Amino acid sequence: MSATTAAGRRRPVNWPRVALHAGALAVLVVLLYPLAWLVATSFKPADEVLASLALLPSRLATENYGTAAEGIEGVTLLQLFGNSLTISLGAVLGNVLSCSLAAYAFARLRFTMRGPLFAFMIATIMLPHHAVLIPQYIVFNQLGMVNTFWPMVLPKFLATDAFFVFLIVQFMRGLPRELDEAAKIDGCGPFGTFVRVVLPLTRPALITTAIFTFIWTWNDFFTQLIYLFEPDKYTLTLALRTFVDTSSQSAYGPMFAMSVFALLPIVLFFLAFQRLLVEGMANSGLKG
């Protein structure tokens, strides 16, 4: 150990440790390269995308962002952003409300069939979405909700994202039961206990639920592709989709400017809540 070396002499270099850090840095560079490439390309003038291999553009082509702001097919970037935001916030509200209600019943209340119903809830986490896709589409079609935001938002108010029910159940099980007992002695019924005692303590799990729901809904492509087809209902994801089959690389600048815009909320959420998100992911595999 370096502590045993005599004072004045230089500490010996810990080569394994240096190699470890060098390796970690190398992985970091490879992982972050696509993001750096994205931001750099969004600032490249049209003639440089192909011609220049340098990551950095010769000048900042901010006009790409101007083109991106005009949006596509007469729908401005602001409206696309607004549509994505409406759907995502609706989904967040739905999931936080419905999943915490169901989780409280599973974690704290007694009712017949609790065991089987809980097992069923867990099983639906693993159910592929495709198994229910077409009948759901038929139902929303009958209700006249195709090409509206409802098919993306309504299911969230019915706790269909069982993963979050499970996440909140796990968290609530960790809360001391004495608090419930105390609330009961103070005259709280199940509703009072839920609203005044349990819910405030569950806040970390609710925030984790909210952020994951936001990010997953914001990134979602499949559901939006199926349900939304008129440009004024387009989200950022659907607008970016229209670039998929253009092979012309002259569209790269505006397209990646729009991509930067689409990733911005996720990056900001990540920077603000990284601890919570990483812990939420870590705990999903262990507790219980």
Added chain:
Amino acid sequence: MANAPASTARATATTGAGEARKAAAGDAAARPGEPRRDRRSKRERQGAAWVFLSPWVLGASVLTLLPMAVSLYLSFTDYNLFDPPSWIGLRNYVQMFTEDPRLLRSVGNTLLYVLFAVPLQLALALTVAVALKSMRRGRNFYRSAFYAPSLLGASMSIALVWRAIFNDGGTVDNLLAGVGLDMGGWVNKPGWALLSVALLTVWQFGAPMVIFLAGLQQIPQDLYEAAAVDGAGRWRQFASITLPMLSPVLFFNLVLQTIQAFQVFTPAYAVSGGRGGPADSTLFYTLYLYDRGFTASHMGYASAMAWVLLVAIGIVTAVLFRTSRSWVFYANEEVR
């Protein structure tokens, strides 16, 4: 991304049932001498539970169970969304496996992708987790930074970046040309296009890595100390302590990532230009399902495809659970 905490799930499902049984026994014991008012409040509590559960019950029945039954029915029909469905028996299923080469192609592509992407992603995740665990400074920084791609990777933005980087004249093309491998972009080459989608999955190794790391941190340190006293080297310690102690977490990640990999859609859509090209080499099963159901309006056929996917995922999960008995080691089962 749908997450499926499988091993945990099983454990909690059984504890849940156990608690319920215990509670029921307690109820029965308390009943005789109990005042009437208390019994009524117990019934009220039952009622309250159902009020809390009602959104979930409605969602589970109307948006999960019923649609599953309906899609099973539709899979035996010819249905185009406008005319009423007409019963054709098993014809959709027969057609899938005997008359539809594109479907068989999509099954092959998806299996190839799952078999390549999942083991590679998990191996990388485990390696990085072990490396990070031995790191004293900077561990939390790297853990967060490596996790970030898992949040971004499902987006259309990153899928488009991927397509550009692996396209003709993209970074990968240039790098390979620089070392004398002038092969052009990957996205236009059958085989290589699938590999580029798989690499996007590997890029998102952060989520399983975070779970591995949390698992590693729960392994008691004295096991390693005892092994070191007995003269076990690093590799021996890894094989005899780390791997067995981590096997439940490894199993959890394996089930989770496999189920997710079967359902990959966005990157395949973007890399293949929305059509599964070149030459159907990135025609993933979900992409073909979308094409049959929502482009060609063969809803009956697409329902049959959905059920085959459901059954296939069920079988794969069951096989994983079956094999897990021989390699997943639950420490507390042996000791306590």
